[in-house]
Amino acid sequence: MSISLFLFVLSVLLVFLGWRLNLSRFRLPSYLRGPPPESWLLGNQGQVVKFEAGVANRKWREQYGYVYRFHGCFGIEYLMLNDANAIQHVLRGQTTSWGLDDSLRQFLRLVTGEGIVYADGADHARQRRLLSPAFNPVFIKSLAPTFASCASRLVKEWNRRLDAEGIDGNWDVNAYHWLELLTMESIGATLFGLRFGALEGEEHELMKAYSGLMADTFSQPTTVGILLQNIILHIPPWIIHHAENLPLSAMRQLRAAKTTCHQFAHDLIAQKRKEIKADPTKKDRDLLTILVKAGEKNEKEAIEPMSDELIYNQLTTLFFAGYETATNTVSFALCELAQRPAIQERLYAEVSSVLGTAADDELAEGFDANNLDNMPYLEAVMNETLRMHPAANHTMRAATIDNSIPLSKPIDAEDGQHVHWIPVHAGQRVILNFDGFNRSEIVWGTDANVFRPERWLENVMSKVAPEDQCGGPYVNLANFGGGPKACIAWRFAIIEMEIFIAMIIRQFEVRISNPDYEMWRECAFINTIPMQKGRLDRGSQVPLRIQRRMAK
Numbered sequence: 390m391s392i393s394l395f396l397f398v399l400s401v402l403l404v405f406l407g408w409r410l411n412l413s414r415f416r417l418p419s420y421l422r423g424p425p426p427e428s429w430l431l432g433n434q435g436q437v438v439k440f441e442a443g444v445a446n447r448k449w450r451e452q453y454g455y456v457y458r459f460h461g462c463f464g465i466e467y468l469m470l471n472d473a474n475a476i477q478h479v480l481r482g483q484t485t486s487w488g489l490d491d492s493l494r495q496f497l498r499l500v501t502g503e504g505i506v507y508a509d510g511a512d513h514a515r516q517r518r519l520l521s522p523a524f525n526p527v528f529i530k531s532l533a534p535t536f537a538s539c540a541s542r543l544v545k546e547w548n549r550r551l552d553a554e555g556i557d558g559n560w561d562v563n564a565y566h567w568l569e570l571l572t573m574e575s576i577g578a579t580l581f582g583l584r585f586g587a588l589e590g591e592e593h594e595l596m597k598a599y600s601g602l603m604a605d606t607f608s609q610p611t612t613v614g615i616l617l618q619n620i621i622l623h624i625p626p627w628i629i630h631h632a633e634n635l636p637l638s639a640m641r642q643l644r645a646a647k648t649t650c651h652q653f654a655h656d657l658i659a660q661k662r663k664e665i666k667a668d669p670t671k672k673d674r675d676l677l678t679i680l681v682k683a684g685e686k687n688e689k690e691a692i693e694p695m696s697d698e699l700i701y702n703q704l705t706t707l708f709f710a711g712y713e714t715a716t717n718t719v720s721f722a723l724c725e726l727a728q729r730p731a732i733q734e735r736l737y738a739e740v741s742s743v744l745g746t747a748a749d750d751e752l753a754e755g756f757d758a759n760n761l762d763n764m765p766y767l768e769a770v771m772n773e774t775l776r777m778h779p780a781a782n783h784t785m786r787a788a789t790i791d792n793s794i795p796l797s798k799p800i801d802a803e804d805g806q807h808v809h810w811i812p813v814h815a816g817q818r819v820i821l822n823f824d825g826f827n828r829s830e831i832v833w834g835t836d837a838n839v840f841r842p843e844r845w846l847e848n849v850m851s852k853v854a855p856e857d858q859c860g861g862p863y864v865n866l867a868n869f870g871g872g873p874k875a876c877i878a879w880r881f882a883i884i885e886m887e888i889f890i891a892m893i894i895r896q897f898e899v900r901i902s903n904p905d906y907e908m909w910r911e912c913a914f915i916n917t918i919p920m921q922k923g924r925l926d927r928g929s930q931v932p933l934r935i936q937r938r939m940a941k
């Protein structure tokens with residue numbers, strides 16, 4: 390037996406023992422209701438994966454209330470939070486009374502290394518201060534022409550394919566694949582100052598390593614897969630290093646992606662340092678240059694700078710956090726528009742009147758981010774897509790001290806009492822259900838489950854009561870988390886995605902190509918990915934029929 394395997398088996402035994410001892414300590418109040426577990430081994434997790442993302446939660450929420458007891462594997466109890474005040478309490482308390490749940494933390498370490506999403510407490514605050522200059526709103530707005538230029542390259546390629554492969558002016562394509570390429574190009578250009586050439590057919594090692602990573606690794610897990618994920622994700626940190634070397638294909642894929650990104654970052658940082666030395670006055674055009682400069686400046690100011698290892702981890706983190714989230718969100722947006730011609734036509738009318746008929750590359754070169762302020766319907770479509778399809782379906786946290794969670798609306802306890810606060814012990818795990826909040830009928834009304842961008846033009850925000858606000862940084866949506874660990878790049882993401890959608894819809898009419906298609910929202914670990922119902926074996930799918938709107 391290899392040392393890795395031995396340590397793995399040992400750690401599993403230790404973890405089991407720890408759980409058995411700890412279970413009584415972490416027990417939730419007995420009056421809380423929730424779905425009965427299928428078994429001690431699987432808890433409710435096996436039931437969740439049988440459905441689309443969010444469906445099981447919505448069913449249980451109706452039955453047991455917006456906060457309920459949820460059983461994970463091996464008898465671990467979670468508190469499932471769909472309630473606005475409860476979510477806000479945990480998000481705001483991050484780094485003081487709430488920290489990363491162990492399983493999420495180990496997952497993040499596996500995928501990104503010990504960068505900002507992995508860090509907690511004072512270490513997190515320091516990293517956030519060092520990264521913040523790269524996400525200031527003025528700099529993010531200055532990236533608009535870069536986003537638009539990437540989108541114009543996608544439009545050019547689609548036009549080319551339409552001519553070469555289209556039939557009667559229609560071209561059928563799995564747009565998901567192209568949106569992956571687009572987001573990757575955009576991250577390459579804005580984070581690293583590089584052109585990968587992926588849209589033009591060049592193969593880049595990063596692209597190969599990350600393409601479809603979450604879908605391949607975590608979608609449709611078998612019972613054994615669910616158990617393995619849980620065992621691996623609960624291994625103590627001092628042993629996880631060995632777990633990374635386990636001969637499991639998911640581990641191999643995650644490890645390879647991280648190594649590729651690290652090597653790539655290593656070479657790139659060396660190159661950036663050379664460029665900065667050669668011309669220290671050159672205008673900052675990418676986030677990496679800002680980061681490298683910020684590190685050096687801090688050295689002089691005696692703030693502990695980021696080590697090279699930490700900068701590699703940050704780049705891997707930014708790449709991972711920014712690539713699939715935006716791909717999935719824009720994919721869902723196109724999928725919704727393709728199924729709703731009236732909404733698409735209204736959007737087209739607005740986009741074409743504001744952006745005009747200039748050639749794409751010309752438009753991109755001078756793209757002014759303020760254009761987006763003149764497209765309220767684009768913003769409404771963006772917001773409604775985010776609301777209905779949060780790229781992170783949920784996230785997990787654990788209490789670091791005993792505390793009480795306040796609720797916006799009381800829930801009914803087992804004995805019929807109305808509960809307004811739920812006391813939890815240090816160590817208690819909670820699931821912040823972003824999808825559950827975003828589709829809450831209490832917050833958004835009885836049509837919360839309907840894709841209706843118009844609600845944003847009716848100023849839905851003014852109708853939301855203060856106690857129904859989740860504390861997120863953007864329009865009361867939970868998509869970007871909140872509090873001290875809210876998505877650092879939410880402005881980046883909104884501008885990027887709105888520009889992508891506008892540039893595509895300005896040029897193409899999109900419809901669903903496959904008459905049998907029904908959208909399936911697959912939850913892969915915590916990510917929501919668009920697939921085709923009944924054909925999950927095909928992986929991520931957005932089957933579009935593309936038609937040109939204007940003459941080239």
Ligand code: HEM
Pocket residue numbers: 505506507517706707708710711712714715718779780781784785867868869870871873874875876877878879881882
């Ligand atoms: C639709 C797009 C995006 C969504 C929905 C999204 C969502 C999130 C969420 C929910 C978190 C908090 C995760 C947690 O604490 O459990 C987060 C954190 C983060 N995101 Fe995003 N994100 C998006 C795009 C991006 C992009 C484009 C980047 C980078 C270019 C990025 C970089 C980060 C970073 C660095 C953090 C960690 C912040 C911290 O811990 O202080 N995200 N994001």
